[in-house]
Amino acid sequence: MPQLQLIAELPSHSEPAWAVTFNPTRSLLASCSTDRSIRLFSYILPSSPSADNFPSSSDPKPVFSLNKVVSTDHKRTVRSIAWSPDGRTLASGSFDSTVGVWEEVIPSSDNEDEDQEGVYKPDVEGEDSKEEKEWECVTTLEGHESECKSVAFSSDGALLASCSRDKSVWVWEVQPDADFECIAVMMEHSQDVKCIAWHPHEEILASASYDSHIHLAFDDPDSDWMLFQKLHAKLPPTPLTLSHDSPASLINALIPSPVEKEADKQLDVPPLEEEETVWSLAFSPDGGYLASGGDLGGIRIWKRQGNQPDSTWTEVLHLAVHTRSIFSLAWSPSPSPSPEPTDLGLLASAGGDGKIVVFQLTSFESGVSMKPLAAIKDAHGVSDVNSVGWCIREDKKGLGILSSAGDDGSVKVWRLVSDV
Amino acid sequence: MSRQLDNDNPTIFAPTASATSKRVQQGKASLWASEALSDDEYDYDSASGSGEDREDIDSEEVYDLLxxxxxxxxxxxxxxxxxxNPDDIHVAGNRVLVYLTPTIPHCSMSTLIGLSLRVRLLRALPPRYRVDIRIKSGTHQSEHAVNKQLNDKERVQAALENKHLLSVVEGCLSTADKRGRT
Structure with missing residues (x-):
């Protein structure tokens, strides 16, 4: 059975860190925080990747280091960040209601340019320029009336979506020269929109809300962007079960200890009576499934019933996993060199109970199974874990590497290793 | 002055329990930092024999903070x-559960009071404590909606970044360090 091995604890934000995300084309990891900064970490993967699904814990580790601290102009918490598929652009959603768009540019420095004119300087290998590039805000998108909670680029990078406590979901068309045109504003949610996610290869947008619903929208060829399905969870939770041969690390992380059971007995916190907020969404890499996580700590899996853009999705699984809200879900393709067709990849979840759990998802005739593969409790000490993000790159290197961000401001990196 | 109070004539009760003063009183409450009951600031005068055992906080101490x-x-x-009320505060392990009782069932201040309690405990309790706040059952006409809002961490964070709201909360908290003393 694999395990999660901590491979890097990166220099912390000074306030809670809310999101982490790997760049899809370059060796960069980004994080954002209430301290209003974005941190960029660079990393080097080991040169000889393991032939197996997972490396051994004694294999050379990827090396991470702080690359840049970008002080944003956001006036409040930077809640969410997202890379464009080409890896050149970073979007940031802030509680100040705006969305920032960041690109790496050569800072304009007047006198240096003249000095260098006519002087031959060979290009340095692997660098576009001898000058240090800086991440700068090239556009600020305004429109939301209150806190922006989530931003995401569509799979081909042509569209950017944002959502807010103002109950709206906006779709922006990405145009040349950092120009963004709002092409749709959807107002169907009745409360805060907490999270948005794009389908991995189609223009389908999912949004999750405090109103306990997930909305699915697409660009109707006959009209505009429109909602085509409202998902509302119905399945009761299935308890999480572990097989007898489960490793101790999994049992320790997922089964309450005697002390925790005693505290449970002494103090039973009554569940919220209102229907649960849906905090997090993740599509499966093949696009056939959607995972959602909410206040009650269960992971729900929704299956697409057809291949039309507006094919309906139905709830097929609800597994009790966390004891508090699930703030983040991330779904990675299988790290196996030759995955079975039924292998749906790895789903990671994290939340207010401080745990990170990784599942193997497998499809079978009538549904989908979720097998707990590895788990860590107190992943960020006593803090909530706000975000998890897999390393998913065009070159498929680095699969099985997971980053996390917590209320302690720290950013950590883990990898799945094969040995116990 | 002209604003209509939700409850313009609330019942005021005489204080009951006396303030416990287990720990050294520190400076006045300011943003986040001072007066925190952090584990390190505890007075471990009772023989530091078994090293890592830390004094647990009980419901009476939480009541004193609030x-x-x-x-x-x-x-x-x-x-x-x-x-x-002392009986409506429960502590077990690293969990704290506080029930608040609005003075009237349509009290629009309940969310603000709940936020003040949350901010107070966020600042004063060691970070290992996870706090849940609930309206006492049957004492507010929209208790479930208020409960949900009070326990939404994004809304709490956003409220703390709202200068106006924060100044109202700071006003409520300015007397918090009296801990029952007059």
């Missing part, structure tokens, strides 16, 4: 209004 918070509408403590 009792002297001022009501947002009246210059009176939450203790005197019986908005917080």
């Amino acid at each position: 009792r002297s918070i001022t009501d947002p509408e009246h210059p009176v403590s939450l203790e005197a209004l019986r908005v917080v």
Whole structure:
């Protein structure tokens, strides 16, 4: 059975860190925080990747280091960040209601340019320029009336979506020269929109809300962007079960200890009576499934019933996993060199109970199974874990590497290793 | 002056329990830092024999942290209004559960009071404690909606970044360090 091995604890934000995300084309990891900064970490993967699904814990580790601290102009918490598929652009959603768009540019420095004119300087290998590039805000998108909670680029990078406590979901068309045109504003949610996610290869947008619903929208060829399905969870939770041969690390992380059971007995916190907020969404890499996580700590899996853009999705699984809200879900393709067709990849979840759990998802005739593969409790000490993000790159290197961000401001990196 | 109070004539009760003073009183409450009951600041005078055992906080101490918070509408403590009561605070392991009792069932200040309690505990308790706040069952007409809002961490964070709201909360908390003393 694999395990999660901590491979890097990166220099912390000074306030809670809310999101982490790997760049899809370059060796960069980004994080954002209430301290209003974005941190960029660079990393080097080991040169000889393991032939197996997972490396051994004694294999050379990827090396991470702080690359840049970008002080944003956001006036409040930077809640969410997202890379464009080409890896050149970073979007940031802030509680100040705006969305920032960041690109790496050569800072304009007047006198240096003249000095260098006519002087031959060979290009340095692997660098576009001898000058240090800086991440700068090239556009600020305004429109939301209150806190922006989530931003995401569509799979081909042509569209950017944002959502807010103002109950709206906006779709922006990405145009040349950092120009963004709002092409749709959807107002169907009745409360805060907490999270948005794009389908991995189609223009389908999912949004999750405090109103306990997930909305699915697409660009109707006959009209505009429109909602085509409202998902509302119905399945009761299935308890999480572990097989007898489960490793101790999994049992320790997922089964309450005697002390925790005693505290449970002494103090039973009554569940919220209102229907649960849906905090997090993740599509499966093949696009056939959607995972959602909410206040009650269960992971729900929704299956697409057809291949039309507006094919309906139905709830097929609800597994009790966390004891508090699930703030983040991330779904990675299988790290196996030759995955079975039924292998749906790895789903990671994290939340207010401080745990990170990784599942193997497998499809079978009538549904989908979720097998707990590895788990860590107190992943960020006593803090909530706000975000998890897999390393998913065009070159498929680095699969099985997971980053996390917590209320302690720290950013950590883990990898799945094969040995116990 | 002209604003209509939600409850313009609340019942005020005499204080009951006396303040416990297990720990050294520190400076006045300011943003986040001071007066925190952090584990390191504890007085471990009772023989530091078994090294890592840390003193657990009990419900009475949590009550002490909350009792002297001022009501947002009246210059009176939450203790005197019986908005917080010793019997409605529960502590086990690293969990704290506080029930608050609004003075009237349509009190629009309940969310603000709940936010003040949350901010107070966020600042004063060691970070290992996870705090849940609930309206006492049957005491507010929209208790479930208020409960959900009070326990939404994004809304709490956003409220703390709202200068106006934060200044109201700071006003309520300015008396919190009296801990029952007058």
